[in-house]
Amino acid sequence: MRASHWRSATLLVVGELACSHDVGGAGSQSTDTTASMTASETSSSAPSSSSSSDSTFNASATSVDSEASTSAPAVCGNGIVEAGEQCDGAEIAGLPCPAACAFAPGEELWMTRVGEVGVAEFDGGIAVDDDGVVFVGGFWFDENAVFSARVSRLEPDGTWTWSRSSSSDDPGQGHTYLAVAVDAAADRVIAVGEVGNVCAVELWTRAGEMEWAVTHDPGGEGAKYQAESVIVMPDDRILVACAQQDPVGVNPLRLLEYDVTGELLSSTVIDDPTPSPSNIIAGTRLARSSDGERFAFGCTTLAAAPFDAWLRVFRSPSEPLWDQIADGPADFDVDTYAQVAFAPDNSVVAVGTFHDESSDIWVHAFEADGAPKWTAIYSDPVFEDVGGGVAIGADGSVFAHGYTRVDTAGDVDHWLRKYDPAGVVMWTQTWGDPDSSFSWDYGRELAIDPDGFVLTLGTAYTPDGEQDVIVRKIAP
Numbered sequence: 001m002r003a004s005h006w007r008s009a010t011l012l013v014v015g016e017l018a019c020s021h022d023v024g025g026a027g028s029q030s031t032d033t034t035a036s037m038t039a040s041e042t043s044s045s046a047p048s049s050s051s052s053s054d055s056t057f058n059a060s061a062t063s064v065d066s067e068a069s070t071s072a073p074a075v076c077g078n079g080i081v082e083a084g085e086q087c088d089g090a091e092i093a094g095l096p097c098p099a100a101c102a103f104a105p106g107e108e109l110w111m112t113r114v115g116e117v118g119v120a121e122f123d124g125g126i127a128v129d130d131d132g133v134v135f136v137g138g139f140w141f142d143e144n145a146v147f148s149a150r151v152s153r154l155e156p157d158g159t160w161t162w163s164r165s166s167s168s169d170d171p172g173q174g175h176t177y178l179a180v181a182v183d184a185a186a187d188r189v190i191a192v193g194e195v196g197n198v199c200a201v202e203l204w205t206r207a208g209e210m211e212w213a214v215t216h217d218p219g220g221e222g223a224k225y226q227a228e229s230v231i232v233m234p235d236d237r238i239l240v241a242c243a244q245q246d247p248v249g250v251n252p253l254r255l256l257e258y259d260v261t262g263e264l265l266s267s268t269v270i271d272d273p274t275p276s277p278s279n280i281i282a283g284t285r286l287a288r289s290s291d292g293e294r295f296a297f298g299c300t301t302l303a304a305a306p307f308d309a310w311l312r313v314f315r316s317p318s319e320p321l322w323d324q325i326a327d328g329p330a331d332f333d334v335d336t337y338a339q340v341a342f343a344p345d346n347s348v349v350a351v352g353t354f355h356d357e358s359s360d361i362w363v364h365a366f367e368a369d370g371a372p373k374w375t376a377i378y379s380d381p382v383f384e385d386v387g388g389g390v391a392i393g394a395d396g397s398v399f400a401h402g403y404t405r406v407d408t409a410g411d412v413d414h415w416l417r418k419y420d421p422a423g424v425v426m427w428t429q430t431w432g433d434p435d436s437s438f439s440w441d442y443g444r445e446l447a448i449d450p451d452g453f454v455l456t457l458g459t460a461y462t463p464d465g466e467q468d469v470i471v472r473k474i475a476p
Contacts, residue, residue, distance in 0.1 A: 076101035086451065086475065093453070093473055094157025103475035106418070106429040109453065110158035113460075114150075115140070115468035121150075123444050123469045124193065125179035125229075126457040132156035132449045133184075133206065136457065137177035137191050138469050147174035151191045151204060154471060156449070162208045168195070175200070176226070179285070182206070183232040186260065192227035192240050199227040199242040201258060212262040216242060218254055227256075229286040231295060236260045239317070241284040241297060253281040253299075255317040268317035272301050273310060273325060281310070285445075289342040294321070298337025298350045301325075307334040311350050313370065322370030326362070328354030337364075339389045339445055343396050343421075347373060351390035351400045361387035361415075363400045365423060374423035378415070380404055385415070391446035391454060393476060396421035399454050401443045404430065414443040414458055416474060431472070441470070452476050 075082060076099070079089045087097035093109045103109065114136055115121035124137035134154040141147045148167035154160050167175050173196035181190045188211070189204045198217040204210050218225060224245040233239050237257050244252030257265040272281060284299040294315055301310040309326040328335045333355035340350045346368040353359050358380075365373040378385055383405035391399045398419040403412050411432065418426040432441055443458040454474040461467030 086453075092451070094159075105475060106416070106427045107475040108429075108431070109473040109475060111431075111470065111472045112154055112158045112160055113468040113470060114138070114152050114154075114160060114163070118466065120461070120467040121459065121469045122176075122467075123457050123459050124149075124177040125181075125191075126445050126447045126455055126471065127180045127182040127189070128447045128449045128455055129182045129184035129206065130450055131184065132451065132453075133182075134447070134449075134455055134471060135180050135182050135189050135206075136469060136471060137180035137193070139176035139178075139193070141174075147176055149175040149177040149191065149193055149200075149202075151177055151180060151189060152469075153206070153208065158471070158473060164204060164208050164210070166202060166210075166213070177202075178226060179229045181230045181232050181238075186236070188260070190230050190232065190238055192230040194226035197224040197226075197245075199225045199240065199256070201227060201230070201238070201240055201256075201262065203260075203262065214258070214262040214264070216256060216264060216267075218242065218244075218267070220244075228284045229297065231286045231288045233257075233288065233295070234292040237265065239286060239295065241286050243282060243284055253284060257317065266317065270312075270317075273312075273323055280307070283336060283338065285337075285339045287340045287342055287348075289346055290344055291346075294342065294346060296340050296342070296348055298340040298352065300334065300336040307336075309335040309337040309350070309352050309354070311337055311340060311348070311364075311366070313348060324350075324364070324366060324370060324372075326352075326354070326364060328356060330355045336387075338387055338402075341390045341392045341398075341446075343392045344394065345396070347396075349390050349392060349398050351387040351402070353386045353402075359384040359386055361385045361400065361402050361404075363387070363390070363398065363419065363423070365398065376400075376419060376423050376425070378404075378417065383407075386442075388442070388444040389446035389457070391448045393448060393452055397426070397476065398423075399446055399448075399476075401446045401456055401458075403441060403443045403458070406430075406432070412440045412442060414441045414456065414460075414470070414472075416443065416454070416456060418476065429474070449473075 081088045085101040088101045119140050121140045127135050136152045139149050148165045150165050152163040175195050176193040177191040178193040192201050198215045200215050202213040227240050228243045229241040231239050240256040242254045253270040255268045282300045284297050286297050288295045296313040298311045311324045313321045335354040337350040337352040349365045360379040363376040385404045387402040389401035400417050402415050404415045405412050414431040417428045441460045445457045447455040456472045458470045460470045
């Protein structure tokens with residue numbers, strides 16, 4: 001049995017944390033070791049007073065280990081897609097509609113490899129537009145170790161239609177895309193990353209034409225920066241998280257706001273919740289609520305204990321609403337939130353990794369006011385497990401993604417699990433490379449398309465050096 005250790009801070013206006021106290025017994029937690037099913041791959045407004053609270057949340061583990069079907073009854077065969085149906089008669093994702101008008105929960109509709117033969121490819125974010133078109137960011141390097149950024153487009157049926165690269169001949173000006181966002185209404189795809197140790201932001205049309213590219217250097221001798229995440233906000237604003245790669249002082253994270261022409265509108269410094277000379281904020285992933293009134297990030301931060309997971313929710317860059325810090329049970333551990341997502345009611349779920357005897361996946365759900373809602377843990381009793389992504393369906397269902405080591409030889413498989421809105425396990429899937437008896441398959445971010453299907457992003461590579469970005473479309 002494990003306990004998660006929490007420190008929360010509710011912020012009414014920007015200010016220093018104060019009035020700390022300890023509480024316990026809020027929320028619920030589950031330790032979950034449900035056996036995975038294996039699927040084969042297929043081809044192609046703020047109050048005026050300043051106040052805050054700081055608390056510790058300890059929850060005992062209880063078992064939530066049941067699985068249930070997510071299929072809903074529906075009238076099938078009348079050619080109308082009704083409640084509970086994913087299709088009725090026509091093709092979906094390029095595949096014939098099943099006789100039951102719905103795919104099996106967790107069924108893989110397609111898998112696409114994005115990458116060139118013999119080139120090591122790295123994933124760097126996934127986004128899907130209102131038409132179900134998928135955009136993937138990433139980067140690769142050639143035999144001269146020159147890094148090039150890549151953004152790719154996949155159609156709803158998984159067809160890889162184009163990729164665009166941005167690079168430099170100067171090895172010292174390596175270029176990566178670490179995240180992407182899409183705004184279909186404005187026909188734009190934003191890719192962010194790093195160019196020569198400064199933050200880079202580039203805008204492409206959905207047809208693959210570059211509109212502009214800008215860089216931002218916050219300054220500082222010897223400092224290196226990279227844009228780690230991006231979201232599209234209301235009023236045609238683009239919000240970018242710019243992190244310092246090798247911090248030598250405080251305030252290494254900045255939230256940058258751009259307009260649609262690439263002009264920098266504002267730069268807001270984000271403090272570690274317990275600022276210190278070694279203040280580190282890394283792996284920041286932004287998320288936006290469906291109404292655009294809130295955004296959040298999850299990351300790793302040097303907080304009360306070394307490298308805790310940190311979640312902060314905002315109304316604007318200068319108006320944080322609440323925080324949560326999660327500390328795993330190990331004394332000298334690295335705990336992370338890899339991705340966060342908003343539910344329709346503005347509750348938030350974060351997925352990441354904590355360390356005990358080995359690494360385990362944790363899923364933390366919070367109410368809209370930051371109160372802990374439920375926790376689930378996936379722990380292989382022998383091997384390490386790593387959480388990489390989360391997405392929330394229109395009905396509040398939670399999808400957690402990552403990877404799990406499956407044997408003593410070091411084989412690693414993609415891992416995907418669905419929870420109902422209360423945190424009960426619905427189904428689990430894992431995938432390995434069918435073309436190799438030994439491979440590493442790493443799961444990372446998630447996205448949900450307009451029809452509720454799950455898009456998973458990761459990489460797969462084998463000891464012979466072949467490494468590709470992997471995108472899968474999964475039935476909910």
